[in-house]
Amino acid sequence: MSKMRLVVVGNGMAGVRCVEEICELAPDKYEITIIGSEPHPNYNRILLSKVLQGDASMEEIILNPWQWYEERGIRLFAGQKAVRVDTDVKFVETQTGLRLEYDRLILATGSSAFIPQLPGIGKPGVIAFRSMEDCRKMVEAAGQYRRAVVIGGGLLGLEAARGLLNLGMEVTVIHNASYLMNRQLDRTSAEMLRKELESQGMQFLFGKLTERILGRKRAEGVQFSDGSKQRADLIVMAVGIRPNVELGKTSGIHVNRAFVVDDYLRTNVPDVYAVGECAEHEGIVYGLVAPLYEQGKVLARRLCDAETEPYRGSIPYAQLKVSGVDVYSVGRIDDGEGEIAYQSLDGIQGTYKKILTDRGKISGAILYGDISEGSKLLQHLKRGTDISAIARTFSSGGGDRGEDAAASMPESEIVCNCNSVSKAAIIRAVQEGGLKTVEEVKERTKASGSCGGCKPMVSAVLRLAQSGAVQATVEKEPAVCGCTELGHSALKAILEERRFARLDQAMAELGWRTPSGCTSCRPAILYYSRDGESLNKKRAEWDSVKLSYGTGGDFEQAAGIGLTLEHSLSGLRLPNPLTIAVDVGSKGRGGLLVKELGISLAPAGWEIYAGGNETIPVRQAQLIAVEPSLGTAVDLIVACCVWYGNSAYYGEPMWRWLDRIGLIGVRERLLDPEARVDLLLEKPAGASDPKIAIGAGWGEGHAGD
Template sequence: MGKKQLVLVGNGMAGVRCIEEILRIDRESFEITIFGSEPHPNYNRILLSKVLQGDTSIEDITINDWDWYKENHIQLFTGEKVIRIDTEQQMVYSDLGREVPYDELIIATGSIPFMPPVPGADQKGVTAFRDIHDCEMMLEAAKTYKKAAVIGGGLLGLEAARGLLNLGMSVDVVHIHPYLMERQLDQTASKLLQKALEEQGMNFLLAKETERIFGGERVKGLRFKDGTRTEADLVVMAVGVRPNVSLAKSSSIEVNRAIVVNDYLQTNIPHVYAVGECAEHRGAVYGLVAPLYEQAKVLARKICNMDGDSYEGSIVSTQLKVSGVDVFSAGEIVEQDGMRSLKVYDEINGIYKKILVKEDTIVGAVLFGDSSEGTELLGMIHQQANISRLRKVSVLQSWESAESSGESRAASMPHHQIVCTCNGVSKGAIVEAIEKNGLSTVEQVKSCTKASSSCGGCKPLVNAILDHTLRCESAEEKETICGCTSLSRDEVMQEIKEKQLTHVREVMNVLGWKSEEGCSVCRPALNYYLGVIYPVEYTDEEECKPLNERMYANLQVDGTYSVVPRMYGGITNAQELRRIADVVEKYQVPMVKLTGGQRMDLLGVKKEDLPRVWEDLDMPSGNSYAKAVRTVKTCVGALYCRFGTQDSIRLGIALEKKFERLQTPHKVKMAVSACPRNCAESGIKDFGVVGVDGGWELYIGGNGGTHLQAGQLLCTVTTEEEVLEMAGAFLQYYRETANYLERTSKWTKRLGLEHIREVLFDQENREELVDRMKLAVSRVNDPWKEVLTNKDRKQKFIEISQ
């Protein structure tokens, strides 16, 4: 008997999860075909906001890559829509003319964004926020435009607004209701959320109904029904979604709000099933990942003819984390008849917690500021836990440390309690996987059990369970370099030293890398670590460097490159300006922009023109592409400014020339301000210098990017020589102890300011660090100059460019 033909319409999270479950149960009974309307493999749609916010990349949110489909012998058609189902002949037809027969058919077409019928919504610059294309459109728009409006104050709208803020846009959030996330939060939690987000830079226009989107060819703003208006050159519609049921309707499949299914996800047509956001079960349509995965498991068992529990519906929960703001809700959120509530409001720490109780049973919860108990509360709601003995609240409970609280919950949780609600993974399943497979990191637990692989909200609890199971003294997870190895950065560096390994490929072979070629994470990391360990002997392996570093320019979204010539301290002259102008004209560079680091950015350079552009410029590279010391931003200082107390330009140029092109674990930005007015933004740089009467204040660990963090005062010195010495010691200690791709802000927080001070203030330690820094700097050359003067390297680069 041949294999059954199983066809899945929709390559999203719910449908592919069902396929994963089927493969786990029975890998041999089905020939599987999947149609996906997007030109991408299966990805985690709920993490698109993280991509927009700059916390991750499209590659990182891919759940199953192209190889997964090949390895499981799945026929995948991307960028192709199924437009008709013949339920009598059991055939599906695509918009590209493809005809595929089926024995079993799963419809998982998901939902489509609801675009309110507002006049002007068809203008350029108006978009939904639903898929990768929408995300890429917003990222591109933010490069040119600076004012955005997000229509919708729900979960998706707020996450979109946070992402646009991170992209440098000012953002108005327009919401028709008087408070945010009204479906998930009560008014108290909503107002706390609004206040926290306003402090981050969001502006809220509440109780506003959009009457028209005005503009011309491109949107220019919104007008509201109360007569007010706001300007915007990007409008994001985030007001909700609707089940995508057009295919089912045209195929005589029963549809109400969505495709009607029974407790086994069957439609009214034999051998046709629906799962996910396009399915309606007992009158309910679910849009969150946990219910969709529960449906997928039930459907997989049904298709594989296995006896099992039916789908009874889900209690939904919502978790939001926008730039450090924790929000959780589940079940009922507003008091109704017969309900009582238990509330804790810690105004000092910005924490609000409410539990709703009916007949001594938890029926709902709202958490703000600390959502660590969300998973446990959701489990209690599912179990209809009786809390008659838990009504007394002690004020001193809030003084318990997060670490001991997490460890306590990990120890006291019963094994049957669900930890990862998205994937239905219990504590017992996690503990069993750790003990059976010798797991030692959260990434390994995620790979083995799928716990924390969806929204990531349960990751702290997973980590606590891991630590408790392993009886670790430390509550911190072991961070491996990447998925190619189980070794941490410290372990890899120790092995390199002990075994005297000298090449990237040699490290991978000797240390048992899982992938023979490594990956885009570990190759540049190993290249960097070898350079730190052997500063004189080791030569960078070009093939192990990221693409931008190999091209000496930043790749842009349209395939062209961005070239940034170096200008020490932001100072230039007529000769350099003429050369830049000549290059712009000669190579038809479409845009020249002054950067935030006081440089000129030549945007839109063609790949094949890069060698000649650099040759004609005859200027050093500003290293805008490199994991290295980049610019040193300066104000005009005491030479010209009447407030300046120090010569910031001279010191800035000295710092930049001393450390230019020095490779570091991540990009390093510096600034020198001549007075506490801080015009060069020294307080949010990796190493910031501020002039004061009689000396300089030195700040470390600042970050002006995605995760805004003020620098911490390291010390105050009196001379420029002391600034240069302390900067050298600081950078060298960072180079030697930070993980690859770890910014100084995270490194400073991990090691602690007092520890760093202890190391740098010890004269003997500081002198040794400075000596090692001098050795590293002595080996640094201008890589582009080497390309220009070395005929073989120049020819090789030209070949790469072409």
């Protein structure tokens, strides 16, 4: 079968990351062609500021060298600009007349620096800061001239200004707002940043609107709307970006600010997709690397016909990449968009922390001077963590530092958000590979290889791993039984991936020591197999939900709740028997605190308990939530059962599953409305449609509803 033709317009970080994923998932599915407007292989545009500041060379920021394309059979047309797309005949044409036909097309055209149309803007000496060529021009200008003006006091402008300082120029930053990085910082942190950058030699003019570029043959300065002027030999524009969407104007592709895409990065034209800074999802265009990589992963799986969650948008975060300055901002930080849950300022140490909430959940954060908690706070925002769950971790000293922060971080915590690298993955790489430097960690795991913002935490985890204070978790999982060396997680993963027709076939191919297995492994294989032998005959083994009722109270209402739960959970495959206690104002409580799950009417609403055990070891159930709505409370129980059935090991009781997953993690997922509905809509083999429990089945007159 011939390969499908995939053409990618754009050789930047988003498009090539998508191609990397495709090459991993289905290396033989596509004949891939990439068109790149710059005469270079794929490089890390985010690290151009490091090149300008002298912390990296042009060669060091190359992500995929020429050889990478050759090894994968990818045709790269570098230095070519796509000028037309014909979506009817399905071809892309470049400015040299090259015509490339496609079956599927990815638009990854990125964005360009926004250049305001001011009088004199086209004069020599006025440049943007967006590409390797821009970087080269700035280095050349610094060798000939002395005074520079950077227009724009945001991330890019400050990084460009710091680079020009390193090149020996006098630098003045012009900003139209009243304080620096006004989209990412508040006045307190911005003032700390201003003072630090002024101590490094940077100068600032605030509240200035540039009206024209001065000079005859070459730029000699700028004039502002108030009539004042600023002399300069070099003017760098850093006032924003504009998506490159020219290809959509004549091709019928829907363009708003960028190419409009759905949750699977599809445009309105069949077989045409968009990803990265040229893609607009739910009205938002992202200019940060992590969202672009998230989009690329979803699109790659879509193009390879692999199951994938849809792209639901990303949480914005930013880190200033200026030597000697640590600034991190995440989420919504505008005044009036959230309540301040925590704020601390240490003038001696030069640290500042501010955490904002919206309706009890973390909505944004600013860190200055000590950014070690940045990744942790980002994960809390992604999970929608309730502020009360982490309030005790705040400290007046601005939080844990360095290795202390790394040591307190759970092993599953993500350190590098751009590339989804966890603390555990870094520790394993360091200890198994004998890694010595952050660069070696980056080479092995990709951690800190994109925006570089996580480099301080990667360094801290590296030192922690080298100290021997922690060990990589490589403990071998106990075997299911004596018939095999496989543990439950390994057996579950194999059986969910492979489709065995019969039980004996599965045991034979998996190297079972006992051909017929035993009473421990046979039911486990059947449970983990989605299409296993005699699964329907074994259905009774999975129907193991029982109800327990308290004495007294409104037994009719309790029985109605129990009936709905039984119906909602009918046919659900559960790994271990469980009992749900229902208590509606009774005195006996129905064994509520020693049952696997429980629902109880209380003055504040419906209390949900989980994780009890009435046999050895006796365990008391823990409170999961208090819900004012009975319908939501029932939904929560059903969602918990679905999650337990899908992720627990065969024979694993709910209390042990809760210990393994983590009570806080269970609470966060079940209390997130979207995540809860996703669980309810999952349909394990043979189960009743769980949608019947979503707010349904409750008439008027029920207490707490």
